[in-house]
Amino acid sequence: MFRNNYDNDSVTFSPQGRIFQVEYALEAIKQGSAAVGLRSKTHVALVALKRNAEELGSYQKKIIPIDKHLGVALAGLSPDARVLSNFMRQQSMASRLLYKRPVPVSRVVNSIADKAQVNTQHYGKRPYGVGLLIAGVDETGPHLWEFQPSGQILEYFGAAIGARSQSARTYLERHFESFPDVSRDELVLHGLKALRDTLQQDKELTTDNTSIAIVGIGEDLKQYDGPRVKRFLDLLGEDGTKSQRAARLDTAMDAGGADDDNDDELAGLLGESGPSGSAMDTTE
Amino acid sequence: MTSIGTGYDLSNSVFSPDGRNFQVEYAQKAVENGPTTIGLRCKDGVILACEKLITSKLLVPGSNKRISTVDRHIGIATSGLIPDGKHFINRARDEAISWRRNFKDSVPIASLADRMGSYAQAYTLYSSVRPFGVTAIVAGADNDGPGLYMIEPSGLYWGYFGAATGKGRQAAKSEIEKLNLSELTLLQGIKEAARIIYVAHDDNKDKEFEIEMTWVTKDAKTANAAVTGSRGMIWNGWVHEEVPKELLEEAAREAKKAVEEEDEEDDDAKGEEKMDEDL
Amino acid sequence: MVNRTGNLTEDGIHVDMEHLKKGEVNLGTSIMAIQFADGVILGADSRTTTGAYIANRVTDKLTQITDSIWCCRSGSAADTQAVADIVRYHLNLFEIQNGHPPSVATAASIFQEICYTNKDALTAGIIVAGVDRHKGGQVYNIPLGGSLHQSKYTISGSGSSYIYGFCDSYWKDDMNLEEGMKFVKEALKEAIKWDGSSGGVIRMVVLKKGKKPERHLFLPDEDYVDPPKKQAE
Numbered sequence: 001m002f003r004n005n006y007d008n009d010s011v012t013f014s015p016q017g018r019i020f021q022v023e024y025a026l027e028a029i030k031q032g033s034a035a036v037g038l039r040s041k042t043h044v045a046l047v048a049l050k051r052n053a054e055e056l057g058s059y060q061k062k063i064i065p066i067d068k069h070l071g072v073a074l075a076g077l078s079p080d081a082r083v084l085s086n087f088m089r090q091q092s093m094a095s096r097l098l099y100k101r102p103v104p105v106s107r108v109v110n111s112i113a114d115k116a117q118v119n120t121q122h123y124g125k126r127p128y129g130v131g132l133l134i135a136g137v138d139e140t141g142p143h144l145w146e147f148q149p150s151g152q153i154l155e156y157f158g159a160a161i162g163a164r165s166q167s168a169r170t171y172l173e174r175h176f177e178s179f180p181d182v183s184r185d186e187l188v189l190h191g192l193k194a195l196r197d198t199l200q201q202d203k204e205l206t207t208d209n210t211s212i213a214i215v216g217i218g219e220d221l222k223q224y225d226g227p228r229v230k231r232f233l234d235l236l237g238e239d240g241t242k243s244q245r246a247a248r249l250d251t252a253m254d255a256g257g258a259d260d261d262n263d264d265e266l267a268g269l270l271g272e273s274g275p276s277g278s279a280m281d282t283t284e
Numbered sequence: 285m286t287s288i289g290t291g292y293d294l295s296n297s298v299f300s301p302d303g304r305n306f307q308v309e310y311a312q313k314a315v316e317n318g319p320t321t322i323g324l325r326c327k328d329g330v331i332l333a334c335e336k337l338i339t340s341k342l343l344v345p346g347s348n349k350r351i352s353t354v355d356r357h358i359g360i361a362t363s364g365l366i367p368d369g370k371h372f373i374n375r376a377r378d379e380a381i382s383w384r385r386n387f388k389d390s391v392p393i394a395s396l397a398d399r400m401g402s403y404a405q406a407y408t409l410y411s412s413v414r415p416f417g418v419t420a421i422v423a424g425a426d427n428d429g430p431g432l433y434m435i436e437p438s439g440l441y442w443g444y445f446g447a448a449t450g451k452g453r454q455a456a457k458s459e460i461e462k463l464n465l466s467e468l469t470l471l472q473g474i475k476e477a478a479r480i481i482y483v484a485h486d487d488n489k490d491k492e493f494e495i496e497m498t499w500v501t502k503d504a505k506t507a508n509a510a511v512t513g514s515r516g517m518i519w520n521g522w523v524h525e526e527v528p529k530e531l532l533e534e535a536a537r538e539a540k541k542a543v544e545e546e547d548e549e550d551d552d553a554k555g556e557e558k559m560d561e562d563l
Numbered sequence: 564m565v566n567r568t569g570n571l572t573e574d575g576i577h578v579d580m581e582h583l584k585k586g587e588v589n590l591g592t593s594i595m596a597i598q599f600a601d602g603v604i605l606g607a608d609s610r611t612t613t614g615a616y617i618a619n620r621v622t623d624k625l626t627q628i629t630d631s632i633w634c635c636r637s638g639s640a641a642d643t644q645a646v647a648d649i650v651r652y653h654l655n656l657f658e659i660q661n662g663h664p665p666s667v668a669t670a671a672s673i674f675q676e677i678c679y680t681n682k683d684a685l686t687a688g689i690i691v692a693g694v695d696r697h698k699g700g701q702v703y704n705i706p707l708g709g710s711l712h713q714s715k716y717t718i719s720g721s722g723s724s725y726i727y728g729f730c731d732s733y734w735k736d737d738m739n740l741e742e743g744m745k746f747v748k749e750a751l752k753e754a755i756k757w758d759g760s761s762g763g764v765i766r767m768v769v770l771k772k773g774k775k776p777e778r779h780l781f782l783p784d785e786d787y788v789d790p791p792k793k794q795a796e
Contacts, residue, residue: 005294006294010414011296011411011412011413011414012294012295012296012307012414013307013310013311013313013314013414013415013417014310015293015306015310015313016310016313017310017311017312017313017314017315017316017317017417018314019365019414019417110370113367113370114370114371114374116367117367117368117370117371118371120367121368121371121407121413121414121416122412122413123411123412123413124412150365150367151366151367151368151370151371152366152367153348154343154347154348155343155344155347155348156340156342156343156344157342157343157344158342159342169340169342172342173340173341173342176341176342386672386673386676387657387665387666387668387669387672387673388668388669388671388672389666389668389669389672392661392663394661394662395660395661398660398661427696427697
C-alpha cells in the first residue's frame with residue numbers, strides 16, 4: 001500500500017532526513033489549478049484559474065478575501081484553505097480590535113506557517129494539503145507571500161502555484177523586472193498572461209474560469225469574477241489572447257488562402273513571445 | 285546504517301539493539317544537507333553567518349531571513365528544515381521573555397542554551413513527535429561576556445569558540461580551527477566569516493548565493509543607551525543586529541577575491557602536476 | 564475591610580488592633596536596609612506583638628535567602644516567613660540550574676511576584692538587600708501592595724514613620740562600615756523610642772562582596788552600646 005516504510009506519517013524521518021508525508025502534501029498543491037500572484041510598487045494582484053467538476057456544476061473558489069487589505073489565492077485542498085483563511089480572518093479581526101490597525105501581512109503569514117509546522121511534527125496530525133498565495137498591503141507597502149504545507153513561507157515579487165505553474169513562473173521570471181512601475185491594469189494583465197501560459201492547449205481564459213483580486217496602497221481589496229473579469233480579458237485580447245488570436249488566425253486563413261504575404265502576417269499574429277512562452281510549454 | 289530496514293528506525297524514541305535512536309540520526313541528516321552556517325565567538329562579541337542560496341530571482345532580497353533575533357542581546361541561526369527552525373526560535377523567544385518576567389534580567393546565554401537543549405531533547409522522547417530537523421547556533425552576550433552554543437536535534441549542546449553546521453561544515457570547521465578566536469575582534473571576524481562561507485561554498489553544485497551575517501556587539505552607542513535607559517528597562521547593553529551593509533559588502537568582496545586567488549594557485553599547482561605526469 | 568490598620572473618624576485616629584486574624588502575630592516593626600561603600604547593612608528591631616501583648620521581645624526579623632541576599636520582614640510573621648521560604652526555594656533552584664547565584668534584582672523580583680499575585684491574602688512588607696557579582700550592594704523595598712522600589716536606603720514598618728526626617732538629614736552616599744552601622748543604629752533607636760510597636764534589641768546584618776555575612780546585636784539595657792559582642796554566622 002505504501003511506497004516505503006517511511007511515508008506513513010509526518011513524524012517519521014527517512015534515512016535521508018526527508019519527511020515524505022510533507023512532500024506528498026506538496027504534491028497535493030500540484031493537483032489544484034494554477035494561481036498567480038505579482039506585485040508592483042503600489043499594488044499586488046492575484047489571478048487564478050477556476051475549474052468546474054462537471055459541465056453544469058459551478059466553478060470552485062480560488063480566491064478568498066481575508067480583510068480589506070488582504071486576500072489569498074489557493075491551490076490544493078480547498079477545505080484546508082478555508083480553515084487557514086478563517087484563522088487569518090480571526091487574526092486580522094483580533095488585530096483591529098486590539099491594536100486598531102489592519103494586521104501586517106508578514107504577521108498573519110507567519111502565524112499560519114507556525115500552525116502548519118506543528119502539523120508536520122505531531123503524530124495523528126497531517127500536513128495541510130494546500131498552497132496559498134497571500135497578497136496584502138500594510139504600513140510597509142504591498143506584499144506577496146507564498147505559503148506551503150511544510151510551514152515554509154517566502155516573500156516574492158511574483159509567484160505561481162498549482163498545476164503547470166512552472167510555465168507561469170517562467171513568464172514571471174522573464175518580466176518581473178518591469179513589474180514595480182507598471183499600472184494597476186498592466187499588473188493584472190501580466191498576471192493573466194502568466195496564468196494563460198499554464199493552460200492546456202485546448203483551453204483559454206474565460207469570464208467563467210478566471211478569478212482576479214487586486215489590492216493597493218490606499219485601495220481596498222477588490223475581487224473580480226464572472227462578467228466583471230471581461231474588461232481585463234478584453235484588455236488582454238488587444239494584446240492577443242488565445243481566443244482572439246485563434247479568431248484572427250481563422251480570418252487570416254479564410255481571406256488569404258495560400259498567399260505568401262499572409263504567411264508573414266500569420267507569423268506576426270503568433271504574438272510577441274512565440275510558442276516558447278505559450279501554452280505549448282507544459283513541463284512541470 | 286546497517287540497521288536500516290530492521291524496523292528499529294521507524295519510530296522515534298525507540299532504541300535499536302545496539303543502543304541508537306535512528307530517528308534522531310535521520311533528523312541530523314536533514315541538517316547535513318542544510319545551508320552552511322557558522323558562529324564565531326570573538327573577543328568583543330559574537331558573529332553569526334550563513335550561506336543563502338538564491339533559489340529563485342523572484343524572491344524578495346533581504347526578506348526570508350535565516351538568522352533571527354531572540355532577545356535584544358541574543359541571535360539564533362538555524363540550519364535544516366526552515367519551518368522547524370522557526371518553531372525552535374519562537375520557543376527561544378518565549379523562554380527569553382519568561383526569564384525577563386520571572387527574574388527581572390536578560391537571560392544568560394548558557395541558561396537559554398540549556399533550556400533549548402532540554403526542549404529539543406523532549407522531542408526525542410515520544411513516539412508521538414519527531415525530533416527537530418535543525419541544528420541551532422545560539423549567539424549572545426551576558427555578564428560573563430560573549431557566548432556561543434550549538435544545539436543538535438538530539439538535544440545535545442556545547443559551548444564553542446567557533447561552530448559550524450550544514451553542508452559545508454567540514455571545510456568551515458577546518459578554517460575556523462586556524463583562527464585565534466580569543467584574540468580576534470568583531471571587525472576582523474566578519475572578514476573571516478565571509479571568507480569561510482566562500483571557502484565552504486561548493487560552486488560546482490550550488491547556484492549563486494548571498495551571505496547573511498549578524499553580530500552581537502556592544503559599542504559606545506548601545507552601552508550608553510543601556511545606562512541611560514528608562515527605569516524598568518531590562519537590557520545588558522549588548523545588541524544582536526545585522527552587520528552594517530557596507531562592512532558586510534566589503535568583507536564579501538575581499539572574501540571572494542581571496543578565494544578566487546587561492547583557486548588560481550590551486551589550478552596552477554594542478555597544471556604543474558599534469559606536466560609532470562606528461563613527462 | 565480586611566487590611567485596615569487605621570482610619571480617621573470624627574473622634575480621631577482609630578487604630579484597629581484586631582485587623583489580624585485571631586491569634587495572628589504581627590511584626591509591628593522598624594526595619595531598614597542601606598547601601599554603603601562595601602555592600603549593604605540590614606537592620607531591625609525585635610518586637611513581635613499579638614494585639615497589645617508582646618509575643619516575642621527578641622525576634623529575628625532579618626532572614627537569610629541565599630549566601631549573599633537577605634531580607635527584612637514586616638507584617639504578618641506567618642505570611643512573611645512563608646514567602647521567604649518560597650523565595651529561598653526558587654533561588655536555590657535557580658543557582659543549581661544555572662550554575663551561578665541569582666542577582667539581588669532577581670531575588671527582589673521573585674519576592675514581588677509572590678507579594679503582588681497574592682496581595683489580597685498577604686500582609687507582608689519586605690525589604691530585600693544583598694550583594695551580587697555585577698552590581699554590588701543593592702536595596703529593594705516591596706511594600707504592602709506588591710510594588711517594587713530600588714533605592715540607596717529604605718525604611719519600613721510602623722516605626723519607620725518616625726525616622727524619615729532623621730534618615731533624610733543624616734544620609735550620606737558611600738558611607739564606610741562604621742558610619743553605616745551608626746546611621747542604622749541611631750535611626751532604629753529613634754524608631755524604637757517613638758513607636759509603641761517597636762522595641763527590644765537592634766539586630767543588624769552586614770553583607771560585603773565576597774565575604775561571609777556578619778551579624779551584630781545591640782541591647783537596650785546597655786543603651787545599645789557598640790558592640791556588646793559579635794556573632795559570626
